[in-house]
Amino acid sequence: MVFTPPSSAGELPPIPDNIPISEFMLSESHGRTPFNQSRHPYTCGISGRSYSPSEVVTRVEHLSRALSKEFNWQPNQGTEWDKVLGVFSLNTIDTLPLSWATHRLGGVVSPANAAYSAAELKHQLLDSKATALFTCLPLLSTALEAASMAGLPKNRIYLIELPPQITEGAKAPGYKTLENFVQEGSALPVLENLNWGPGEGTRRTAFLCYSSGTSGLPKGVKISHRNVIANVLQISSFEQSWRDHLSAGSKTPYTEVSLGLLPQSHIYALVVICHVGTFRGDQTIVLPKFEMKSYLTAIQNFKISALFLVPPIIIAMLRNHEVCSKFDLSSVTSLFTGAAPLGMETAADFQKVYPGVTIRQGYGLTETCTVVSSTHPTDIFLGSSGCLVPGFEARIVTPEGQEVTAYDTPGELVVRSPSVVLGYLNNEKATKETFEDGWMRTGDEAVVRLSPKNVEHIFIVDRIKELIKVKGLQVAPAELEAHLLTHPAVADCAVIAIPDASAGEVPKAIVTKSVSAGTDDEAIAKSIMKHVEDHKARHKWLKGGVRFVDAVPKSPSGKILRRLLRDQEKEARRRAGVKL
Template sequence: MPFYPPSWVPELPFDPPDHISISEFMLTEHYGRNPLGYSRSPFTCGLSGKHYSALEVKERTDYLARALAKELGWLPNEGSEYDKVIGVFSVNTLDTLPLAWATHQLGGIQSPANAAYSAAELEYQLKNSGAKILFTCLPLLATAQEAAQKAGIPKNRIYLLEVPTQVTGGKALPSGMKTVDDFIREGEKLPRLEPLNWKSGDGAKKTAFLCYSSGTSGLPKGVMISHRNVIANTLQIAAFEKPFRDTKKHPLNQSDYIENVLGLLPMSHIYGLVVICHASIYRGDGVIVLPKFDFATTLQAIQTYKINSLFLVPPIIILMTKNKEMLAKFDLSSVWTLFTGAAPLGKETAEDIQKIFPSWSIRQGYGLTETSTVVCSTSPDDIWFGSSGSLLPSIEAKIVTLEGNEVTGYDQPGELLVKSPAVVLGYLNNDKANKETFQDGYMRTGDEAIIRKGPKGHEHVFIVDRIKELIKVKGHQVAPAELEAHILTHPAVNDCAVIQVPDDDAGEVPKAFVVKSPSVGLEESDHVLARQIQKHVEEHKAKYKWIKGGIEFIDAIPKSPSGKILRRYLRDKEKETRRASGARL
């Protein structure tokens, strides 16, 4: 049976429009956006304090679009969006989103790339997306130039997004390279562009962002995200949170509640791109932009800019729970909520951070690039640790067992399938993946989930783990994320990851890779410590979940910039080790 949002979740105020660009949706007040003149500065640099008002951002976006049109010969109503693909390889900047919205005014596509990419990885995305130009930043320039050359992008088509001197070390911009600010100064003197003359349906079928999703294997896939997809999820998030935000209105003049949010997560990742940079801005909030993660710098920004909402990922939350002394050095009293996504947050870790900050609402959401982000989210009024919350408006979900049978009740695991106006157009030039993922109007997530009824009577979604990464022990399914969350509660563990290894008797058994806490003394035996951690699991988990594959201590757990554990790298490492020793693969 299909599952729907709880009865308390309001419907969308109107159908997501399908005839406009994201730029028009975000920079005008025709579609419910918080009035520009009564919004916080959309983007403020958390290092320098530099910012532009919402009206200035609209103006800068328009000027940038005019100058790009002249520079590249791209006109709004000529050619396909795939003739106008702009690659972006940069840390977070004040102009990353205005550049995207300017591209949309030209009828083009922004393809954001992971700032941690190597030249070879960036080259692949530039070629696969068909990017014609590349915007980068000074710290990543050498990598960008190498990749662009191999992808056939000429030097005069590489441009710069400006970052604070704290990131560049005061290094001067290369002479002869144009920056976003150069384009904006040129565009101010140029005539207005003709508006997009889209008809009904164009916004639902034209790609706005081409983001790359790696999944659990193979090369990254280009995900075609339409204008309507982003608009829909922005409206879904806003509608879902409106009942609670309405209770936080100003007590005197009842003006709409607006706040400052943390803009630390990569704008190249769908979580940062839509949840932080579209949903927050649409509601009039201000994003405090940080180009990269530094623990002390992040805490300082929260204190300085009185940030109210923290959008984080589990590794940062784990770091917070392990460094209470550092937290105590900063005034974090402005914070009322911490929201996490991109990877599961264990119940134990949620409880740990709640003990440190009893007044915070610790919330979790779940989504994918293929759903233009959020599928379900925790309401501040209905928090249940371990849950990813309730379905957002206009979302329908099904749970299907591995045998293909549809689940009809609670507490029955299976693959989560999602139907939503935010489900994307598909994968670029990948018919095989499209057929496997998008079926009968639903998107197959590849994640095992369970629907449960919460303490307040509302349905909650629990994400167990990626189906491909579940460990099969004598027919039992073991979720790595569950074991990781428990192992992290051991005081000697700073970080960990769990994978499956072959076993003659059980088929597979769990093996843990562990990063030791700095508090562990050099004199302590690895063998003794490993046995203590195994016993910690054995005292709390069923026998088939015990770490019988052993524990290996390593320096760092491989993770994506969004905090997702890259278990495939550990599986490859394990295979090489076993191959060298002659053990079973």
């Protein structure tokens, strides 16, 4: 049985397949809100610096000219894989203009998680074959170390400026900045336009985002220009009737001020906030990172109406209600959460504290170029991930391969959409396992339930994949297990997720000690945890601790029995009186 969007979800317009994202986003010819009816797309929530729509167009054009000269990238020469640009930075108002300038030249942008260690960044630089890297001052030392290990020369590292409040006035002499590129490009001749025929936007990769998958090191997900354009149109079409309702009686379309706090390297922020918002004429208040006071101050000062968050921040707001109450948050009318499930109880608690805020939840993956399903403002069903957006089809499949035809019956969610990506870079095996005939296996267990309004909603009930989600960021157990096995005290190990009130989940290591490990379990555990902290990003640290066992339980084929380990942990927490 194939599930489809409800009739109320709206109609998906034709999706252009012969233009780059830059043209789609920076021209009024493809349905975006006209410039004179749009807010400033990006405003720094720390310094207040802002760009108008026309200023963004100018910056992109100047940047593209200067990038073309610096790297000898010509719009209609070579393939996109000759023009791969790495971006390793905290959030800035220049991240998207830089991306679109690269797309203007037919190149690929590969955004890297700002929490990466040098080793993790090195892997992405090598795997993507990035020609150059844009970073920022707080991450420069990590970028330099990674670039050195990857063989990327120092003169191919550039800086994106951050507000002086973040950098504390520090400078890095000798590094060319993004602003230098803009100034240089203003004096350079105009470039020829990209000359793409039908289907070029479908075939060409625009973003190479990295996803942990279910095993090994993160894999490069090839996201085409049409994938991004499709999801922008899917989300916009889905919410258009509501926006029309809000703008009824006005001569201009409804636009809002939204929060741009989530990492721009993450597909959620990259598409939903940075592309959809701009296309609809919204203003995004960009914050480099989460800090409670600056977050609340930005909401108050810029009158932010739409919060795009992940569950840990929502939980932090509930826990710090006394702090939050000192700020004027009355401008907030909606909250959208994604990247990890928001529990029904947490949503209900938030609704009690902030009754005037509409709580919505969405579901998506890097491999679907974001949103698969979303809560419509007129059909709130707490705990669900909403209904399918226009252009999506879904099936629920049991482990035996049977299609589910009844409501409230679990199985793996399999989806099809024009936003489903091209596959994984240089990994045919993983691509074949995940994508088939346009359908994508999500690895997530789901059920379909009817809302009180008799609309089909998607509920994500468990993960078939073994990913751990820490504050919405992916952690692959196999990656940590491989690293743990390099510690001399570890003979065998497994990494599982355990619940955490603030992070959602955190990794915990189940370890069988080596013969030479010794008997001081506390010291060995500390050494193992430090081994991870010295080499991995913070969200991958073993915040759940280390437990020693005589043998890691495995199936006859050698597969780690993670569910058994999770059940053991759950029982141990129950006995200890820990709230589950």
